[in-house]
Amino acid sequence: MKPDVVIARFGELTLKGRNRARFERRVLHQLKALLEHVPGIRFTPEFGRIYIELNGEPTESVAAALDKVFGLYSYSPAYTAELDFDAIRSKAAEIVAGLPRRPETFKVSVRRANRSFPYDSQQMNYLVGGYVLEHVPGLTVDVRKPDTELHIELRETRALLYTDIVEGAGGYPYGSNGKAVLLLSGGIDSPVAGWMAMRRGLELEAVHFHSFPYTSERAKQKVVDLARVLAQYSGDIKLHMVPFTELQTKVHQAYNDNLLVTILRRAMLRIAEKVAEREGAQALVTGESLGQVASQTLPGLNASRRAVQLPILQPLIMTDKRDIIRLAEDIGTFGISSLPYEDCCTLFVPPSPSTNPNMRVVEAIERNMPWLPDLIDKAVQETETLRITAGRKDEHAHLF
Ligand code: ATP
């Protein structure tokens, strides 16, 4: 016996306020996009939930997608029965008898959403529970801590029966909290930071700085692959590839001491901010984590932050590396991030980057680079934008 429908539930927070309908539309839109390849299914949105009618399709194909849709808190593969007492109780017995691991104890929890059903929920708990006890040997009822809880919902047109409530992706629907620009390196941290930002409901566009030809085609491919993993959570994602070689080389020629990394990071943020403004995004997101490297001390973070006006969101700022790695493994970015290809930031790194940059000195050095603003604008103008789509590995990313 296969489930007939999956009940996908929104989080309670999502249900508050005037935005509810918009949130729910977004989630539905994204579910449809992720499940395009499962032709049989149909969607029926209802207050606080979406029914995914399986029409014979396997539950697994839907479950994989549900783990990637933010704003959904839980889901249940469910069986349906006619709104008829006999039909419901025999379906209940069939479900309990067919569980992969036979429970010792169980209980029935009926919710009567349909007030016209002749028995109320208490009566139904008792009657259906008794019937299951009679028909499935070796069971007892435990109302406090049962091995299995059989939920029965009596809806308008049918009854829904299920035993599993699976945790969903959580968070807010993608894009429901505005748009931000993610500074996406090839490293472990920034893809995780991007995932966390998306889970908070931010729509993301990614910016990557490359130093071609010093960095290879494969380093670029790695970032495209990371963006593709993120795109599984959004449908698709724009990836802005910023040519950073000229700026990096010129800065390095003019100044090669312990504030070089600070100067380059400030330039990166300024470029990202300009891209963000052009694209209508209201924040920058980075993978910075306090203390992790020289530029991520408090003075280092301050020196970076002061280069721009937009807020810099740092989802991982207080997160231990091992926890970040665990998340990266769960999300599916760790393997790609661990590939060895070099990043633009590993070029021209001075032997001892400052952990305590002095703002007055930083600003004085930048004043001695009057060409810097033009190079920043040029990098923005020469940025190439790719649209990365989930699950189309064989296809080349489409150039705008
Ligand atoms: P990550 O693992 O994300 O690369 P990291 O610990 O290596 O981070 P840094 O190299 O100092 O730290 O970079 C800090 C942040 O700056 C990154 O998390 C990312 O958001 C951004 N960043 C660094 N290099 C690049 C790049 N080449 N393109 C885009 N963003 C970058």
Ligand code: MG
């Ligand atoms: Mg890095």
